[in-house]
Amino acid sequence: MAKISLQDIRHSYLSNPRLDVDFALKHIDIVFEDGGAYALLGPSGCGKTTLLGIVSGLVSPTSGRVLFDEDDVTDMDTIHRHIAQVFQFPVIYDTMTVFDNLAFPLRNRKIPETDVSSRVLEVAKMLDLEEGIHRRAASLTVDGKQKISLGRGLVREDVNVMMFDEPLTVIDQNMKWELRSKLKELHQNVRTTMIYVTHDQTEALTFADEVLAFKPVRQLPRLAFVLNMSDSVSRVSR
């Protein structure tokens, strides 16, 4: 677990950005405290996903630094950052069973099989996935699959931060509520830092201790300003 600081992050998808509009993210300075539950709120296309990518190491920022506690991890591999991420659409390994899906991140890290087994069963219990744990993951409903994506993050004990990229988009209405409260409950139990990206205000407010609001990039004022604003106006402390 760690405190995550983004220092003066800028990012552009162009190879040679010059104008301000070339940047998907401009001048981001945020600190995510250890154990906090944060929500990034904003319309699509405002750079929330990019921000997650920068934290997870899937995207290298054009400039700026990413710190986990005091360590500079800007150029570190995704795998060494010890992060977990749940995507908009459930990502599961179709040909594996539910059990193997959950065990996958542990086995890749060469953890002894006895530990894997106990840890997986524990997480499966937490997520109500025990039933049919040896069935093929492909046979599950979409919310079951999303739980597996979530579970693959939870099984690892060394996770610095768990990130959610609009994870409930494809879940139907009544399951949404259930999964949301599950997440909240999980956060209380495991106390990992969680960052939750959404464009839904209710979702953001119910999940997070702090909400950071983004505005679309194209629109002025710039993000830097928006984040300043977020300190005073839209940072809802609870």
Added chain:
Amino acid sequence: MISKSVKQSAWFFVIPVVFLVAFNALIPLMTVVNYAFQETFGDNVFFWEGLTWFEQVLNSDRFHDAFLRQIMFTSIILLIEVPLGIAIALSMPRKGPWVSVCLVLMALPLLIPWNVVGAMWNIFALPDIGLLGYSLNAIGIDYNFTQQPISAWITTILMDVWHWTSLVVLLAYAGLTAIPEAYYQAAKIDGASKWAVFKWIQLPKMKRVLTIAILLRFMDSFMIYTELIVLTGGGPGNSTTLLSIDLVKLALGQFDLGPAAAMSLVYFFVVLLICWVFYTLMMKNEQQ
């Protein structure tokens, strides 16, 4: 997948196609069935022979040999073309200007008329004036595909790999590009090795297109005729006489229409059975 509604009148949309294909497929098929039970000496005079030809075909060494050669040929080219095609598709760039260049150049062999493919490989492999044959002999390998059965086989297989591997490449490539980026990102986060990504993400996602590839390659290689007759003519001896070549030798060379028809039908049923099994498995996967 779209949920489809039941509508029997949709048959009217299909009837023209059914009619046209049936015209081309059923009439010749029926004729071949008729031939298979009769003896003819030309002039549309036929004599009923019953099951003689089938019995003769099933017990003839010639049929067994040609069948074994055909199975061997099809297995070899599948074993080469499928893994090779996957490997090439995996190493191709996913975006950028080189994609189009690669795709167009790779598709080129598929667009060359089959007799030209045969002729091209013939002059490419000729031991005295062909690039391949001359080079091999120049570096001391005794190679002559018109004389040595082994050389003929190697040339035939090389030609088929040249001609058709691109089909597997293009299919596998289409399957690969359809995998959402999130899968690779999730795998990275889960710490998966390259091999694990291939085994658990890429291969399962390519399963469908690979089934199509294997199905098409199986059917077409079982029926290979034009390229082969131009390249080796089935020789030297009978060494590269695969199914179709044998059938033509029988039907046109010796005018043994009946046995040739019976043999075609036996082959047809074997291919039908194998393809049906494949097709059923393919559809089974799709429903999941």
Added chain:
Amino acid sequence: MLDLSWMAWTWPTAGFFIFILLCIVSMGIWEKFSPGGGPRRGVFGIDTTRGDRLFISLLGSIFIFLVWLWAFSTPLWGAVMLSFIWALFVFLRV
């Protein structure tokens, strides 16, 4: 009238095709008056509808006939019996 003598029709082969045609037509009529419903999963672990079962029966029978012919030669009464049992098995269990 078209000259179709080149097709070399004989009564036995014509009978064979008429038999196939009748099978398909009667399957259609059967389906219309008593729909077979969705596919079921049989002993081979594959989902089949009635039409699939007809196809499996026919294709299987062809191979029964070929194998019989290869192993025991004519007469084929045994193959007919076996095919009938096979078809029955397919329609009831597969």
Added chain:
Amino acid sequence: MNSNRRTAAIPLYRLLVPAIYILFLMLPIYWLLSMSFKTTNEILGGFSFFPRDFTLENYIEIFTDPTWYRGYLNSITYVVINTVISVTFALPAAYAFSRYRFLGDKHLFFWLLTNRMAPPAVFALPFFQLYAAIDLYDTHIAVALAHCLFNIPLAVWILEGFMSGIPKQLDEMAYVDGYSFPRFFVKIFMPAIASGIGVAAFFCFMYSWVEMLLSKTLTSVAAKSIAATMTRTASTAGYELGLLAAAGALTIIPGAIVIYFVRNYIAKGFSLGRV
């Protein structure tokens, strides 16, 4: 979605595999071209990597001798007719398969597929007699119709794949807006699957162009295909390799031209529109 600066550049050694493969593909084609620019004497005289006496004679002969260039024209004619017929017939059928369930639909689909399975060698004879019986032997339309055997199923497969990707709501919305079915199909639906139609047409063109056995069987003089012309050269005029190579090289061009137009859809088309 996320381009990453660490992984954006593909390592060079990975490009090596496709590069070597393409080199392997190009070698026989190079040899064909090289042969086509050589004189018969040079070819038979021995091995030479580049044409020493560069000559266009072979090409000149093809473009001036009517039996040669008519071969190409005849082939292109039946290929185009076949493409038009195949796609036109396949469109409504593919629509039915992609939108509705009806009695025997799956079996029909499989039956269409089985038409690639019959060994063509023996079936060519009945084809010849069939088209002779209906007085179409040695016409372009005969070959065009015969090629429907494998091209229509192919076109149905490809189009069905592309159509399944179009949500059904499009159809429903059009009906709500008062479109009649034919008007909807032509004005709205066909433009929506335009790329699919292009790909299907490309594949029909290609398979009809490369198929040689049926086209040779069904033509003799008036509609003689390029395949038949080439076979004749190989057998009667001795072994005019240079001429044969030039004729072969020219058959690559039509395919190369059409492939250029569908290059972005080739991969998807080969997977029959469904990935």
